[in-house]
Amino acid sequence: MADAFSSSSETVIQRVVGVAVKTNTPADELEKCYQIKKTCDFISEHQFEKVALQFPDELLVDSVAVAEEIERNTNAKSYILGDTSYGSCCVDEVAAEHVGADCIVHYGSACLSPSSRLPLLYIFEQRAVDVEKCASSFRELYLDRHSHIIILYDVNYAHSISGLLAVLSPEYPNLVASDIVVEGEQCYSHGQIKRQDDDARLSDQDDGQVIYQFGRQFTLKSGLSVTDCSMFYVGQEGATLRNFMMTWNRCSFCSFDPVTAKGRVESISINRALMKRYYAIERAKDANVVGILVGTLGVADYLSIIEQLKETIKRAGKKSYMFAMGKLNVPKLANFLEIDIFVLIACPESSLLDSSEFFKPVVTPFEMEVACNRKREWSEEYVTDFRHLLPGGQSHVPLADQQDEEDETDVSLITGALRSHNLLSSEPTEPAYGSSVVLRNQTLTVANTNSAASFLAGRSWIGLEQKLGETPVVKAVEGRRGIAIAYEEEGTLS
Template sequence: MADAFSDNSENAIRRQVDVQVKSTTPLEKLNDFYQINKTCDFIFQNHFEKVALQFPDDLLHDSTAIAAEIERITQIKVFILGDTSYGSCCVDEVAAEHVGADCVVHYGQACLSPSKRLPLMYIFDRRRIDVAKCTSAFRELYPDTQADVLVLYDVRYAHAIDDVVAMLHDDYPNLVTSQLAVEGEMCYGLNKREPDQEQDGNQLCCHFGRRFSLKTGLSIKDYGVFYVGQEGASLRNFMMTWNRCAFSSFDPATSTGRAESVGVNRMLMKRYYVIERAKDAKVVGILVGTLGVANYLSIIQQLKETIHKAGKKTYMFAMGKLNVAKLANFMEIDVFVLIACPENSLLDSGGFYRPVVTPFEMEVACNRNREWSEEYVTDFGHLLPGGQSHVPLDEGQEHSDQTDVSLITGALRNYKLDTEPVTSHSSSVVLRKQTLTVANTNSAASFLAHRSWRGLEQKLGETPVVKAVEGRKGIAIAYEEEGAVP
């Protein structure tokens, strides 16, 4: 292996890099692992002619073989969607529409968020799990056989849950199993999601693509929760939402079970800190982190109204997958609010220059009628009118002189609407005497006016036209015309 920082340019060009390449699944196992026959039946029954197959990065190594097999059986055109604009757990309907697809087949991990545009089918890769060790871990974690326990699981282990429950049901009569259920008539292969209601004397609940029935008189906080799957976004989402429940989990990758710690309390305190930062903010950036989850436009409009009535300015950004460098380009923004599916909205913004909050946290910061309590909402659909967590705005909030004290700076703040006149409705940047002067019409424009670097300038007509010439060859450490490095 050559040294990556070698002074020898030839070695630098020829150096080798170790890349871990996943082996493809054998052809004889493809059908069972990816349910190809079931997918083809879905295509035949609905007479689709163009199908988009969406894969996460960890399953792309099998994508071409799956697409070829589906094309061979159905004789239709198949497109592969990889490197999705946002989280791979969400259905990328926009990319599918770009190729004119009639439907989407989504593979791998899924948040089961409702989508509206195209017919959809979920195919979960079947991960291995030792059912005997899973049930053994459950018995150790719940020695009381009369305990009320709800079983949740990663969608990739759904194929084995019936076997797990069958081994436990006789000894645990109060065991409740969740079923996968998706909202809408355009999703095939899963149960249809229904609103919470009474059924057979029990309370039927539907949350995060899971449907389960609780005893009448009991709520979710009266149950212990046993989660089958690895630590990650799904488990974190459940624990934050049902933060009054005692969680335990079984990791099929290591075949070990454990009681989850009280770390969720620390997470809640960290989230309360970013809410205080949001209350102090004057300029808010709305990050569009999904184009596939239903009602994302409605929550954007509601957030704009809520933030405006709290006396803050808003700007909207659509930048795909987020990272520190992207958001650092907008230092005039005091806090960002991310519109995404429940599993992707809880972004740890510790490494970012500005906090990134959820729509619920932004509402706590801006809506005086909403208070911080044991309720924590990650599904923005619940915040909309008609949702179970919707709280109307105080109509007189923007004209109120009520103040409170920032717990971070100690300064007074209020919810009164900033009535500073704006001279341009179409842009924050206006022309004065035909010079590129930024008008001090709002907080962000004022910040931009004092930046030492404001981006590239076009300078139309000022750059001379020159003849194209041959450029340098080689690498920066030693271009060919410079000779060898001593």
Template sequence: MADAFSSSSENVIQRQVDVQETRRTPLEELDEFYQIQKTCEFVCQNHFSKVALQFPDELLHDSTAIAAEIERITQAKVFILGDTSYGSCCVDEVAAEHVGADCIVHYGRACLSPSKRLPLMYVFEKASIDLDKCKSAFGELYPDTQARILILYDVRYTHAIENLVGQLCEDYPNVVSSQLVVEGEQCYSHGQSKKEDDEEQPRIHFGRQLSLKSGLSVEDYNMFYIGQDGPTLRNFMMTWNRCSFSSFDPVTSTGRMESVSVTRALMKRFYAIERAKDANVVGILVGTLGVADYLVIIQQLKETIRNAGKKSYVFAMGKLNVPKLANFLEIDIFVLISCPENSLLDSSEFYRPVVTPFEMEVACNRSREWSSEYITDFRHLLPGGQNYVPPPEGQEDGDDTDVSLITGALRSNKLDRNHEFSHSSSLVLRNQTLTVANTNSAASFLATRSWRGLEQKLGETPVEKAVEGRRGIAIAYEEEGG
């Protein structure tokens, strides 16, 4: 424990800060945990001269030793990427391009979203798991040995899945496991437990191939997830919300039936859709620069929002937080473009709701209806995707109205062409209960603000030399007396 003091003159603030000591992996174990030899083969076979190693915060303590060993073996120039602009589960291709890297080696937990700019290799952290306790928990959760069970898992436990499935299949003939299949991935190939005479239908979801028996769908299986509660599990449960889920936490070595009400979560998302329907100005948040086709979905959303009679603005601000988004009060709702695991953002603390591209599509595309189906991967919404729904013909000229479930007022989805470039800041009132969409730009909202931010005042401010500032904190500067 360490004491943190705010001032040298007096202890205005005193608090306890937890400092966790991280144990570095011994040099003789680095190759086993981080696949250094295989990484060097990947670099040498492709003649890469500049290599970017992307680490999450929890693995940075081993980064320098890994980089030095790879440089020694391959003679390539190695760069370490940390503190990624967005989620560490996504490949940070932009940061790698800044250093002119020829390829990226991504370490730790990954969302497995496809990337297209640079050659990529995944190295998953080999997290420890007690297979005997996992098998025991599996037996308690599923006493029926004939049950159809699909095993999903966090990528950090990939190394143990083949052994586990082999043991389970001795008693559970209908158990199948997902297999990691990532576009452009060059890493270990993990086998799948199956009978050679079974006819299977391979399906790929979230970088995982699901080999199901002929005539069966995902909804015909129970889901058993290996890993801790987090965005990966929530993403699976929202996508396959008709399936029964259970999980095994390798950290605590306990299994449980997932009792989280998916129906309640879906109703919260439906409320967000209603907020999106009521919104007039939409902010499109760029939450990734590495997932393939993110520019395509941004353009599609801009057109969909415009056809619904709303204004849209694009924001790129890195990792999101409440103060950042609070700077844009003119925005009624935000839509986040991100990987499937990071798109389900809990926006309860934000001043404005944050929805997913699928939810914005439901709100603005009259051809897409709300159902129990939920889509977290925005690539499925694009033309050619498995869940693409084209807008209805003549949507731009339509004048359909509906009732807001939040305000009780009627809404019009018609885009008023006469006011599309208007700078007026007033609403057009049709009657007491029906108003047309407010198509005013954010610039008109800014004009009504009493404070508009810092002004440059070029040539008006005299040039002065730098002077020493105050020391301490705002309530107790050191030079101020008692």
């Protein structure tokens, strides 16, 4: 750090920063890695003229070569979508619409959240898995051969699961492997992927319970529930595994990392993780001003959950403001000191954001509903897919009727102050004399109507003074050149 600040401006500008970059895939391996023939067949079959190719950052080095191969074998014009506005696991339909694309081909890891605007084709990386080592680790982790076990996996290892199941099924009769099942009429299948609509006819004939979650589907025997099973995950530690563990938090998890070729019992304390999330819920209950962060523009029904959240927050007597700022980071959210807590609208894998470094907590829509909806209680159920919270969803809980609303108070577990749970059906009326305190209800409970704007006006720094009409008009002149540490006209510091 000392060298960085003591160096000259030229040295700072010319300094080279080492960044690990994926090497280009050899030309003879492009077909295997990116399934170019199947992609071209998909484009030609539907006669698409403009195709958007969405690559994550780590695969951009191959994007030009893949696009050239597709254009060489089809009549379509391809457009490469690189830096997505939100998570690369979600389909960036907004960027594709900007170029007038007829369809999207999504490469790499995917959360499999349903999209609704454009036809979509998933192409996963076919990462290598040593099936024999994986099976050996499985046997060491599960000594009881009659255990009920469900195999889950990262989408990039889907191609190897059938081989693993063939090796282990004779030894473990109660072993079940999940299938990747895409959702929506606009999503097309290939390889190991099935369409949910096509698979529903087969699953209805099975004797058992069909579980569909996060683009995975498996069938349990009659009388068996998910909590009676153990989970075996093939893939590296990350958002996908964390999402599974939080959702099925009563199941034991083991995993196999194909990179290190080692299996292990997942030792993360789910109870501790859930209590950390519950602390965020308590912060949400204490909050007066809520910021709704739009973390996706591609997942179906994101507008519906925004409207539902705005109504839920309003009925809880809180104010809400909506923000669309792309990928989140600490400096972005630090600009809004008037916001007490943020709620993130994103796909299931991106919604569980670790907000320990942020100045204000970031919660999920489910956690905000627990804080604001009296009829929803904190239980063993944990919902990361916001679509389940909407009317018709498996976890939907309607708001309390306005006629049955009564003022309830409890004590905040964080501040120890008395907290009112009275739900408001409308905004407080504007007081006659401009007072910031008005009656909330007939029990003479008062509400503070100060908005974020009044908070901004009251803090020590409110931005540059505008002085409208007082600044004289002058001709534009050339400004300084260089960087702040040493402008060119200032010369070199001795």
